[in-house]
Amino acid sequence: MDKFRICGGRALHGTVKISGAKNSALPAMAAALLTDEPVTLHNIPKVRDIITMGRLLAFMSATVSTPEFPAESYTIESKSLNDAVAPYELVKTMRASILTLGPAIARSGVAHVSLPGGCAIGARPVDLHLAALEKMGAQIATEHGYIQARVPNGGGLKGAHIVFEKITVTGTENILMAAALAEGVTILENAAREPEITDLIHLLRKMGADIQGDDTSILRIRGVSKLHGAVHGVIPDRIEAGTFLVAGAITGGEITVANCQPAHLGAVLTKLETTGVHVDTVNPCTLRVHAAKKLVASDVTTEEYPGFATDMQAQYMALATQAEGTSVITETIFENRFLHASEMIRMGANLSVDGRRAVVRGPAHLSGTTVQASDLRASAGLVLAALVAEGETVIDRVYHIDRGYEGIVEKLQDLGADIERLHFPTS
């Protein structure tokens, strides 16, 4: 059970190289189930969720090979896919396992995927995924904690007109993958528009899929009878890039964020500018953040892309604790995504939470203490708060952050942070 020890107060300087996007790599790996040919993926982040997805695909009898482990490149080959099962033991550690449902039922007509269950940040049901697959002809029952999905009479899925009542990222990805092999045309309305969705469309197209509507909320997929192998490099992680931009801003330093895609960070860059933080676009894949003379408070509301990402909310809260004035943070995507707030209050932050709204008054003098990480992005917010806190902070349960940030300790050390990972043997 590792912990991080951080001594705050140092301005960060230097260059950080952003890794591939976890939320693009996961659906890309699941998409390999759609074909019996090899799919090779590059720029994969070395994070725990990728290892879990690799194990899950292997459990579904795919071969998952890498030059070394963990790796930046994977070749996944799902020669056969019979009676695919995604077991609870793996699904409970990573909700994104649900991304195997669409490809498995589209390819083999059968899938048994454990229901993901609750999550710290919200109930996170998958009802929209299931309703859409039923519209495509799947019979779905949930028994003993498992989604039992099958297409009757051994047939395939059929194209359908689907309107999501709520925008869902993995729901859009599941239906995109299922529709790629369905008979006829699927129209998907109110689809998510995250860059990770467009990246998946690019991969599926390389595999032979017929999809139109990139970057829009209406996707049109004409199913094909067979998909083939492909080679694809996933996009950089915009949330990791955003996290390091805030690290530069909050510590009063200057960081060059390399190997990112500035175009994917629109709302974050706009919000940082309003707080007085200046970010230069050095070139099409490099940003440089310069600390603000004075951080100024600014309200933010999380939204689906291209709005301000909910996965940047905790990091923004850390910044708001250091900004002059009152920032109101409204979380519209998840009903319980302020677990980091009480830990920041323990560090001395002046904030209050009322349902989906947090009111942050700054600047507050933060001081180091022991805090607990509750989920992936909350952990990132606590690391940022600890970087400006006086004295030593110990962050417990950092296994959360290892799920989605590659080598964050080493990357921060290279920027001059006083941070180390403390290893504690699990009893």
Ligand code: EPZ
């Ligand atoms: C994806 O989760 C990301 N995960 C999340 O990132 C991210 O926070 C989220 O999208 C929103 O941007 C991956 O891509 C692997 P949703 P997802 O379905 O797809 C409700 C991180 O930190 N909903 O878009 O699970 C749901 O409860 C993670 O990297 C239903 O009601 O999120 C939520 O309130 C955390 N029924 C809203 O929609 C459904 O069937 C959006 O959820 C599906 C979703």
